[in-house]
Amino acid sequence: MSVQLKMSEHIVSIKVYLIIFLALMVGTALTVWAGLQDFPGQLNVIVALTIAVIKATLVVLYFMHVRYSSRLIWVVFTSALFWLVILFALTFNDYWTRGWLPVN
Amino acid sequence: MNLAEGVTVEHEHSHPALQHHFENMEQQREAGTLGMWVFLVTEIMFFGGMFLSYTLYRTQYPEAFASASNHLDLTLGAVNTVVLILSSLTMALAVYSAQTGKQRNLIICLALTIVLGLTFLGIKAVEYHDKYVDHLIPGQLIPGNHFNPAVQEHGTPYDKHKLHLLPGATVRNVEMFYWIYFAMTGMHAVHMIIGVGVMLVLLYAAWKGRYGPEYHAPVEISGLYWHFVDIIWIFLFPLLYLLGRHLEHGG
Numbered sequence: 410m411s412v413q414l415k416m417s418e419h420i421v422s423i424k425v426y427l428i429i430f431l432a433l434m435v436g437t438a439l440t441v442w443a444g445l446q447d448f449p450g451q452l453n454v455i456v457a458l459t460i461a462v463i464k465a466t467l468v469v470l471y472f473m474h475v476r477y478s479s480r481l482i483w484v485v486f487t488s489a490l491f492w493l494v495i496l497f498a499l500t501f502n503d504y505w506t507r508g509w510l511p512v513n
Numbered sequence: 514m515n516l517a518e519g520v521t522v523e524h525e526h527s528h529p530a531l532q533h534h535f536e537n538m539e540q541q542r543e544a545g546t547l548g549m550w551v552f553l554v555t556e557i558m559f560f561g562g563m564f565l566s567y568t569l570y571r572t573q574y575p576e577a578f579a580s581a582s583n584h585l586d587l588t589l590g591a592v593n594t595v596v597l598i599l600s601s602l603t604m605a606l607a608v609y610s611a612q613t614g615k616q617r618n619l620i621i622c623l624a625l626t627i628v629l630g631l632t633f634l635g636i637k638a639v640e641y642h643d644k645y646v647d648h649l650i651p652g653q654l655i656p657g658n659h660f661n662p663a664v665q666e667h668g669t670p671y672d673k674h675k676l677h678l679l680p681g682a683t684v685r686n687v688e689m690f691y692w693i694y695f696a697m698t699g700m701h702a703v704h705m706i707i708g709v710g711v712m713l714v715l716l717y718a719a720w721k722g723r724y725g726p727e728y729h730a731p732v733e734i735s736g737l738y739w740h741f742v743d744i745i746w747i748f749l750f751p752l753l754y755l756l757g758r759h760l761e762h763g764g
Contacts, residue, residue, distance in 0.1 A: 418542070420612045421605070430602040437594050437750075441587070444755030453759055457751040465744045472605045472740045474733075479543065482550055489554040493561045500565060504572070 419477035429471045436464045530728040542730045549734040553741050560745055563697050567752060570689055576679045577686030579757025581694070584649070584676060586640055590754040593636050594746065600629035601743040608736045611719075611729035619724060619732070623716045626739070630709045637702055644691070647674050651691040660688050679760055694753055701749060704742045711735045 440460045448456065470476040475486060528538055535541040571578045607622035644650060645658065653659040664684065665675040676687060715735055718724065724732055 418539075418612070420609065423606065423609060426602060426605045426609065430598065433598045433601075434595065437591065437598065440751050440755065441591050444751065444758045447759040454756060457755055461748050461751055464747045468601065468740050468744050468747070472601055472743075473737050478546070481547060485547065485550045485554060489557040492554075492558060496558070496561055496565055497568070500569070504569060 419474070421471060421474065421477070425471060429467050432467055433464055436460050436467075528727055530723070538727055542733070545730045545734050546737070549737045553737065556741060560697075560700070563693070563700065564748065564752075567693050567697065570693060571756075574682070574686040574689065575757070576681035576760075577683060578690050579760045580677060580679045580682040581687040581690035582753060582755070582757040583760075584647075585694075585754050586643065587754055587758065589636055589640050590750055593633050594750045596629050596633045596636070597743050597746050600626050600633070601740050603629060604736045604739045607715075608729070608733050611724045611732045612726060614726045616719070616722060616725075619719050620716065623712055623719055623732075627709055627712045627716065630705055630712065634702060634705055634709070637698065647676075649676075649691055651688050651695060654695075660691070662687070697749055697753070701742065701745055704745070708735075708739050708742055711738065 440457055443456045443460065444453070446453070469486070475482060531538055531541060535544065603622045603625040607619055607626060610616075610618035610622055645655065648658060648661040648663075650658060651660045662676040662684065663672070663674065665672060665677045676684070678684070678687070712735070715732055718731065
């Protein structure tokens with residue numbers, strides 16, 4: 410206990426780790442099941458990516474302790490997502506709009 | 514430090530692992546964690562580029578990507594996902610063991626993580642070999658075995674070694690999928706191999722009793738790296754193995 414007081418570090422309990430592990434297993438089973446269903450339109454992609462994002466978020470927050478980390482770590486991690494969004498947004502800004510305007 | 518001889522040092526400064534340029538162990542640990550996160554940001558951008566190229570080509574050739582994706586072994590992919598998530602759990606428990614000073618558990622958890630990591634790589638090797646047998650290694654990467662898959666003809670008996678092309682798919686665009694498949698899973702596997710190497714170093718140091726409640730930053734930041742590699746697979750698995758699967762089963 411004295412150790413914990415001395416260090417500001419948060420120790421995640423085994424129970425939390427096990428719950429997150431179970432949630433990840435359920436997510437894996439769900440994503441396999443959903444992959445074999447024939448959903449209308451682009452729903453298959455949306456379902457698969459939603460499950461993947463939820464699983465990744467659980468890993469980042471609990472296994473990687475970001476939930477208990479300093480603001481600085483949050484900023485650094487969010488900056489990665491920010492640049493990733495720019496990478497995708499600007500590239501698709503080009504690809505998706507090709508052919509929108511008639512070429513004369 | 515002007516510490517009189519014989520004085521019991523209770524302060525963290527006494528820890529042999531504390532580098533001279535840090536005030537205390539806490540600051541050193543924070544700096545290490547931040548450094549690893551900055552590295553992981555560059556890794557996210559690195560893999561991000563490959564995810565972008567996957568997305569671009571998949572939107573251009575959806576039928577070919579679905580056909581190629583259906584040829585991958587879903588069972589092996591799913592088993593590998595479970596293996597990797599399990600290894601993330603043992604890694605997390607290794608960090609817990611170090612934080613709470615459970616030396617024996619730390620060694621067991623690190624060893625389990627290594628075994629699970631190697632299991633993942635072994636299954637991956639089996640998959641790569643299956644692709645090699647079916648002539649699905651793209652381009653002419655393997656001399657004498659260039660990309661030349663057999664295509665299943667309509668009405669002929671089902672052959673799992675043959676490529677089942679959906680309407681609108683061409684062999685050349687399937688090859689594009691396999692370039693991306695091998696680039697992404699290959700880079701992921703390289704990260705796994707490095708990860709296993711890091712774990713071996715940790716295991717050695719843990720064996721020597723270097724980690725405990727005061728000092729376990731190496732275990733923690735190596736754990737961050739290991740979980741990051743797990744996250745990459747969490748995205749790779751549905752994108753490579755699952756999307757398009759419904760086209761063959763449902764329609």
